[in-house]
Amino acid sequence: MTLRSxxxxxxxxxxxxxxxxxxxxxxxxxxxxxxxxPEVAEPALADTPLEATLLGLLSRPVCRITTxxxxxxxxxxxxxxxxxxxxxxxxxxxxxxxxxxRAWMRLASTEGASPYRxxxxxxxxxxxxxxxxxxxxxxSLSFPWPDLERALCHPALAAPVASGPLGPFSAAGRxxxxxxxAWPQGRPYLDRLLLTGTDERGLSRLWSARQVQLVLGxxxxxxxxxxxxxxxxxxxxxxxxxPSDFRQAVESAIDREDLTRLFVHAPAxxxxxxxxxxxxxxxxxxxxxxxxxxPARKVTLLYDSSVEDQRAVAERIQVKLHERGYTxxxxxxxxxxxxxxxxxxxxxxxxxxxxxxxxPGPALAVVLDAGGRRDLLGVELPAIGALAxxxxxxxxxxxxxxxxxxxxxxxxxxxxxxGLRVAPEAGGLRFDAQGLPMLDxxxxxxxEATATGGRP
Amino acid sequence: xxxxxxxxxxxxxxAGAAPQSFPTAPESASAVDRLAKSLAESVRALPAEAxxxxxxSGGSAExxxxxGTVLAARLAAAGLAPVVVDAPxxxxxxxxxxxxxxxxxxxxxxDVEGGELRARGDALGxxxxxxxxxxxTRPPKPAGTLAGAVEADAAxxxxxxAGAPSGPxxxxxxxxxxxxxxxxxxxxEHPLAALATGDLDGDGRDEVAAxxxxxxxxxxxxxRLLARRELDMLPFASATTREPFGALAVLxxxxxxxAWSTRHAHGEVLALEAARATLxxxxxxxxxxxxxxxxxxxxxxxxxxxxxVRMADGRAMTVPAPFTTASLIPPRLLFVHPDGSASxxxxxGAAPTRLHGLGAGSALGDVDGDGTPELLTTSPQLQPxxxxxxxxxxxxxxxxxxxxxxxxxxxxxxALYVVTADLDGDKRREVVVGLTKPDGTGELFLLRHxxx
Numbered sequence: 001m002t003l004r005s006x007x008x009x010x011x012x013x014x015x016x017x018x019x020x021x022x023x024x025x026x027x028x029x030x031x032x033x034x035x036x037x038p039e040v041a042e043p044a045l046a047d048t049p050l051e052a053t054l055l056g057l058l059s060r061p062v063c064r065i066t067t068x069x070x071x072x073x074x075x076x077x078x079x080x081x082x083x084x085x086x087x088x089x090x091x092x093x094x095x096x097x098x099x100x101x102r103a104w105m106r107l108a109s110t111e112g113a114s115p116y117r118x119x120x121x122x123x124x125x126x127x128x129x130x131x132x133x134x135x136x137x138x139x140s141l142s143f144p145w146p147d148l149e150r151a152l153c154h155p156a157l158a159a160p161v162a163s164g165p166l167g168p169f170s171a172a173g174r175x176x177x178x179x180x181x182a183w184p185q186g187r188p189y190l191d192r193l194l195l196t197g198t199d200e201r202g203l204s205r206l207w208s209a210r211q212v213q214l215v216l217g218x219x220x221x222x223x224x225x226x227x228x229x230x231x232x233x234x235x236x237x238x239x240x241x242x243p244s245d246f247r248q249a250v251e252s253a254i255d256r257e258d259l260t261r262l263f264v265h266a267p268a269x270x271x272x273x274x275x276x277x278x279x280x281x282x283x284x285x286x287x288x289x290x291x292x293x294x295p296a297r298k299v300t301l302l303y304d305s306s307v308e309d310q311r312a313v314a315e316r317i318q319v320k321l322h323e324r325g326y327t328x329x330x331x332x333x334x335x336x337x338x339x340x341x342x343x344x345x346x347x348x349x350x351x352x353x354x355x356x357x358x359x360p361g362p363a364l365a366v367v368l369d370a371g372g373r374r375d376l377l378g379v380e381l382p383a384i385g386a387l388a389x390x391x392x393x394x395x396x397x398x399x400x401x402x403x404x405x406x407x408x409x410x411x412x413x414x415x416x417x418x419g420l421r422v423a424p425e426a427g428g429l430r431f432d433a434q435g436l437p438m439l440d441x442x443x444x445x446x447x448e449a450t451a452t453g454g455r456p
Numbered sequence: 457x458x459x460x461x462x463x464x465x466x467x468x469x470x471a472g473a474a475p476q477s478f479p480t481a482p483e484s485a486s487a488v489d490r491l492a493k494s495l496a497e498s499v500r501a502l503p504a505e506a507x508x509x510x511x512x513s514g515g516s517a518e519x520x521x522x523x524g525t526v527l528a529a530r531l532a533a534a535g536l537a538p539v540v541v542d543a544p545x546x547x548x549x550x551x552x553x554x555x556x557x558x559x560x561x562x563x564x565x566x567d568v569e570g571g572e573l574r575a576r577g578d579a580l581g582x583x584x585x586x587x588x589x590x591x592x593t594r595p596p597k598p599a600g601t602l603a604g605a606v607e608a609d610a611a612x613x614x615x616x617x618a619g620a621p622s623g624p625x626x627x628x629x630x631x632x633x634x635x636x637x638x639x640x641x642x643x644x645e646h647p648l649a650a651l652a653t654g655d656l657d658g659d660g661r662d663e664v665a666a667x668x669x670x671x672x673x674x675x676x677x678x679x680r681l682l683a684r685r686e687l688d689m690l691p692f693a694s695a696t697t698r699e700p701f702g703a704l705a706v707l708x709x710x711x712x713x714x715a716w717s718t719r720h721a722h723g724e725v726l727a728l729e730a731a732r733a734t735l736x737x738x739x740x741x742x743x744x745x746x747x748x749x750x751x752x753x754x755x756x757x758x759x760x761x762x763x764x765v766r767m768a769d770g771r772a773m774t775v776p777a778p779f780t781t782a783s784l785i786p787p788r789l790l791f792v793h794p795d796g797s798a799s800x801x802x803x804x805g806a807a808p809t810r811l812h813g814l815g816a817g818s819a820l821g822d823v824d825g826d827g828t829p830e831l832l833t834t835s836p837q838l839q840p841x842x843x844x845x846x847x848x849x850x851x852x853x854x855x856x857x858x859x860x861x862x863x864x865x866x867x868x869x870x871a872l873y874v875v876t877a878d879l880d881g882d883k884r885r886e887v888v889v890g891l892t893k894p895d896g897t898g899e900l901f902l903l904r905h906x907x908x
Contacts, residue, residue: 022816022836022843022872023699023780025794026758077692092692186698186718187757427838441698445838446795 024428024443029192032439033206034216037306038197043158044107044114045335047355048307049231049418050217052155053436057177057193058167059160062089062100063153065358065433067228069390071149075100075158075166077184079149082138087148089137092184097132099163104130107156113343115354116156118369119362121377122148122385145385147393151362155355155434168440169193179440189428189443213423214442219265226267227435229417230363232276233264233310233353234410235317236371241348242299245291250411252290253320260414263316264309268416274367274401274408276415279360279394282402290324298327301349302341305332310351313413317349345372352410358433360397361385367401371408380404487573487609487639488526494604495564495575496530502579502598504560507537509553509582513546514565516906519615523566523575536560546577550592553582560598568616568637568906571867574605608639610678610902614880617904634824634847634862636887637906641679644898646670647700648890649717651900653877654706654748656713656728657682662877663728664888666900669700669719672735674728675900677879683728685735690720695756703752703761705745712738714745718754747784760794767804775799776808783819783875785829788850792818796836800850811856815843817889821876823847823905824861825884831855832887834871843871845889845903867901869893879904 036054040046046055062076073079078090091097104120106112108128120127122145130137141148151157159166168188169177175195179188196202196212200219206212218224235254237246256270269277272284301317303310311332318328328349333341341347352370356363361384368376380400387393417435427445430438485493499508508531512524524540531538539556543549546563553561564577579602581595608616616637646668653662656674663682664675673684702717707725713735716723723741728734743751744761749768752761760778767773768786776799781792787803792814799808815834822829831850835843846863848855866889873890879902880886887903 022796022834022838022840022870023759023794024838026760181695181757184692184696186696189698 024189025446026187026189026443027191028444029194030190030214030426030442030444031194031196031212032214032216033196033198033203033212035199035203036197036217041161042336043103043160044112044116044156045339047116047156047231048353049227049355049416049436052355052434053216053418053439054195055158055161056155056167056436057169057439058165058171059158059163060167061153061155061158062091063149064438065150065153067431067433069433071153072185074153074185079152084144085141087139087141087152089139089152091132091135091137092182094132094134095164096159096166097135097137099159099166100157101130101132101137103159103163104157110343114156114339115342115366115370116154118365118374118377119151119154119157119357121365121369122381143382143385145381146388146390147359147361147385150359151357151365153434154357154362155436183440185440188440193439207421210423213426214439215421216418216437218419218421219267224419224421225429226417226419227431227437228278228358228433229267229269229415230276230278230356230358230435231353231416231418232271232356232367233313233351233413233416234367234370235413236342236347236350236352237409237411238345238348239409243294243297245294247406247409247411248288248291249321249324249326250317251285252288253324254317254411254413255287256284256414259313259316263312264414264416265419267419268414271412271415274405274410274412275360275363275398276356278358278415279356279363280398280401293325296325296327298329299348300329300331301351302331302333302338302347303351304335304338304353306335307353309416310353314351342370351413355434358435360394360401364397364401367410368404368408371410373404373408376404487606487612488522488615490606491566491573491575491604492523492526492530494606495527495562495602496534498600498602498604499531499536499560499562499579500534502560502600504536504562504579504598505581505583506535506560507539507556507558508560508562509541509549509556509558510538511541511543511546511549511553511561511563512566513563514567516616519566519568519612522615523564527562527564550580550582554584554592559583562602564602568608568612568639570865571608571638571640571901572605573608573612573639574603576601576603578602608637610639610641613637613639613902613904614678616906634830635906636823636845636847636862636864636903638864638866638889638901638903640867641888641900641902642666642673642675642681644668644673644900646898647892647896648873648898649700649702649719650704650715651873651875651888651890652704652706652713653875653888654711654713655878656706656711657730658711661881662879664875664877664879664900665704665706665713665715666890666898667702667704667715667717668898669702669717672704672713672715672724672726674713674735679900679902682730683733683735685724685726685737687715687717687720687724690722690724693718693721697754697757697759699759701754701759703744703746703754705747707745708748714741716741716744718759746782750782750784752782758794771804773804776810780816781818783821785820788820788829790818790820790831792816792833800831800855809853811854813856815871817843817845817871817874819874819876819887820850821885821887822883823876823885823887825882830861832874832876834866834874834889839870842866842868843891845871845874845887864903867891867899869899871901 036050040055060074064074076089108117124140168183172178177193260268303314512520528538541552543552650667674682697718713726725738726735751766779791783790789801792798798811798814817834820829831848842865846860869891876885889901891899
């Protein structure tokens with residue numbers, strides 16, 4: 001079953017004949033289990049699909065993209081273009097506007113540097129000087145970039161949770177999240193979400209015992225649904241510290257199908273190109289022949305200690321590169337430390353995972369920045385943004401991703417989405433184009449409509 | 457239906473068929489035009505031999521004549537020398553066509569069904585070989601089947617309903633049969649938040665007002681947009697709803713429109729200036745208009761109204777629970793609650809009858825012209841496929857326990873709004889259904905009485 005069909009089935013199932021005068025009903029609470037961290041606070045670091053989903057309960061970006069590609073306000077009440085070269089965001093209040101401005105400036109700063117800063121690259125000053133005017137944020141563009149609104153919908157561009165109530169729910173203590181009446185897009189249908197953090201076995205146990213109605217982070221291939229896979233993992237390498245045939249060595253040694261089948265959690269797809277398969281549906285490239293054997297080398301591979309899949313993949317790379325004459329030392333790091341090492345260029349090898357926007361142009365910008373080719377942004381983005389037609393821009397970005405791949409020191413590995421299970425009594429589940437479930441749209445289905453389906 | 461508007465409509469249709477060339481039917485052409493174009497092309501492609509006799513049956517006499525007239529004009533423009541024959545049956549039409557010297561007979565049955573204007577039939581040669589003697593043999597060609605369907609419009613419904621009886625019930629008590637035919641009245645860029653009808657321009661016939669979260673629009677009976685006002689200048693509400701929701705009512709006295717979307721902190725009272733095609737703001741609105749003079753309040757953040765209602769005479773009334781729909785046809789009052797139950801009051805102050813299985817699209821309205829409002833309701837399911845409109849006699853204790861007077865499927869979408877309107881000045885009210893389409897747009901679907 002494909003991801004898309006799984007989603008379709010779920011939406012149809014969830015909305016089956018519930019007697020509710022034709023409208024979703026308000027009220028009730030939903031018990032949710034997940035295997036993510038107990039707290040997420042910094043949007044640029046909460047970029048696994050699960051963490052971005054949890055973050056989105058408390059802090060949302062200004063907009064969201066629906067699966068049909070349309071941009072809808074989220075935290076912002078309105079997005080508009082007073083002129084083609086400026087975007088105006090109307091936030092609910094001055095505090096929210098100020099929090100966003102600070103978050104974006106920090107993203108571009110030295111201490112908070114993140115590859116997601118590339119999303120703001122077309123903004124004048126590259127997003128380093130954003131100031132709020134009351135509830136308004138005015139963003140002037142350095143060059144035509146019609147995809148700015150779509151880029152601003154990225155979860156990493158939300159404000160930190162500590163900035164205040166900026167999401168559809170607010171924390172009520174002990175894992176409880178209360179619906180916010182003042183959420184600009186309307187309060188969630190549910191009164192409350194009760195979150196339980198656990199591990200993979202705990203998820204299975206809670207689900208089987210019917211102690212939760214929604215499980216986030218499920219990797220089973222059956223009985224689950226999943227968002228589009230935009231969480232892309234690359235092997236980043238330092239061209240200065242590694243021989244010129246290193247890419248060839250990796251490409252010849254790594255089998256992406258093996259990685260997604262045996263080493264990482266589903267749902268996952270092999271990613272042979274710079275952009276994820278959902279953005280670039282081209283067949284796999286043939287594996288090159290191994291390079292001529294050179295002198296043995298010792299290298300260190302950094303990876304995210306909080307992502308279990310990365311440990312398994314790092315160990316696999318360790319084994320496979322050994323066959324190519326590389327002795328790989330593994331060094332797990334917390335994500336913040338990993339990003340700091342990336343920002344300083346202080347690594348030889350690094351597993352670099354990014355939640356890419358579901359739009360080729362902005363996604364390419366993030367990938368180029370993550371690959372240390374920020375110098376290309378000023379060349380590539382204006383040429384893409386100059387195309388008025390969205391489809392033409394997307395095509396151009398895909399073409400450039402193919403053309404630039406050999407010059408970007410990233411080896412694409414795989415892309416993942418968020419798998420979840422939902423009980424039939426919870427209706428209204430939908431994913432946004434980013435592949436994240438919109439939990440504020442969940443509602444309880446009246447009992448008479450939940451007699452079938454979905455539960456063990 | 458009064459005859460004057462119908463004659464004007466038929467004249468307009470006939471005028472539309474006048475050009476001598478073979479015009480293309482633009483997307484905005486009437487449904488009759490579009491169907492006639494499609495059929496004329498099919499007849500030409502047979503190929504038919506002139507003169508062509510045309511016999512149209514089914515539907516109302518006015519609809520038959522309209523289709524016959526416009527199709528004949530198109531066939532004439534194609535050089536097929538049409539003649540419209542009148543015969544009691546399709547079989548009898550063959551003899552009539554021969555008697556008039558036609559070489560081809562086109563026999564069509566027209567009907568309005570499922571929101572479409574449909575025509576089905578055949579074409580045959582009427583030339584009789586000399587050697588056949590008195591036996592009316594048929595030639596091998598032309599011969600073929602004809603079928604066409606186009607989306608119906610308000611003009612088609614007006615024609616289709618022209619033959620329906622409009623007088624009072626024969627004995628004044630037994631409800632007449634209800635048979636509704638539907639067609640798209642208008643399309644909206646955004647999903648509906650509220651729907652209302654009333655005579656806003658003082659011409660004795662109702663207009664249809666539609667509220668979305670961004671604007672309010674007024675449509676004429678034929679679906680023409682009379683005026684639209686953007687609501688973006690109103691301040692945002694501190695607690696809006698996830699789905700578009702609001703209240704809309706036509707106020708008496710000088711006719712005005714009271715509109716309030718939950719997206720905004722307050723509503724507006726507007727006056728229709730038909731000559732300038734504008735809705736002129738008269739002032740703010742700080743109570744949700746549930747009816748001409750009844751007022752309520754939104755439940756903050758929810759697609760529901762609070763149970764406390766201020767009635768037209770100023771008295772306060774409390775219904776058993778918050779409600780998502782109110783239809784107030786004094787003395788009867790209907791409140792549909794979010795769980796699909798409803799409270800039907802025979803009069804304000806009386807004990808309500810509790811109903812079950814009603815959709816948010818519910819209304820009271822006299823659709824059969826017997827002087828007593830019927831209960832109309834859509835499906836209570838969240839995603840019915842398709843949604844169904846049911847019409848019940850609202851007499852007795854439990855109207856929905858009895859068989860509906862009529863029920864019919866609606867086009868795709870969620871039918872969350874139903875109102876009735878007097879669009880043509882007769883005693884029976886037409887039905888307007890507000891649909892939220894799967895693509896996120898809105899649609900007004902009009903149902904009129906069809907010819908029996």
